[in-house]
């Protein structure tokens with residue numbers, strides 16, 4: 668292992684051969700298993716022959732939740748009842764805990780858009796219609812109907828799009844990170860190696876350019892949603908819009924998370940995440956096919972019973 672001296676805490680740089688995450692960890696915390704995928708194939712980080720500089724973090728969000736508190740929350744989460752989960756999940760045992768700083772790109776910009784929309788305004792009107800009464804006489808009646816009038820609308824809209832988080836981690840994807848978001852980014856500080864000292868930190872795998880591109884794509888989606896919400900009228904269709912971004916920023920931030928590995932049932936594993944700032948716990952719980960089948964059968968039974976009762980009642 669390549670031990671590097673940074674300040675007082677000696678650190679190791681390792682790489683997981685399975686998920687590809689490159690992690691810097693304090694030597695005394697060295698874990699032979701990857702914190703993300705629990706793979707035992709953690710090897711000494713290969714020397715970067717190209718000599719290219721890695722992206723350095725710009726900001727860091729510190730841990731507010733202690734290891735003990737995170738463990739307590741995870742135990743509470745495990746013991747929670749779930750409708751379609753296998754019952755054995757409630758007896759899951761935590762086999763590993765790792766506090767890790769996860770790298771993510773933070774994209775922000777000013778978005779100026781011009782748009783074309785079709786706005787629908789509802790109005791009510793009274794119309795007459797003819798009907799036949801029980802004696803066969805034709806009658807003229809009136810009723811109130813709602814109609815929609817459409818008009819074209821073009822305009823400009825400006826908005827700040829802030830705090831779009833794009834994971835730069837190799838071990839944890841955006842969808843999974845989103846389950847423990849949001850982070851309160853107002854507590855962010857300038858990156859300082861001293862804050863990371865004693866903790867594991869993953870190196871950014873996604874480059875700044877890629878983080879920028881994905882961040883801008885997400886910002887475009889957000890702008891579309893904002894424009895739709897902004898439209899007047901009873902109904903509206905955003906026909907098309909064109910957005911230009913300025914004052915764009917892409918900063919690398921380290922986010923505090925705990926990754927728990929747990930074992931349940933017949934040697935099955937479970938990964939549970941804890942937001943190291945807010946304590947939010949999430950994990951993907953498998954569904955029990957047996958439980959789902961039983962409830963489907965029960966529902967079918969109830970429907971069959973109601974059908975029989977109705978049939979019986981109409982036969983009387």
Ligand SMILES: [Zn+2]
Nearest residue numbers: 683686701704
């Ligand atoms: Zn891994």
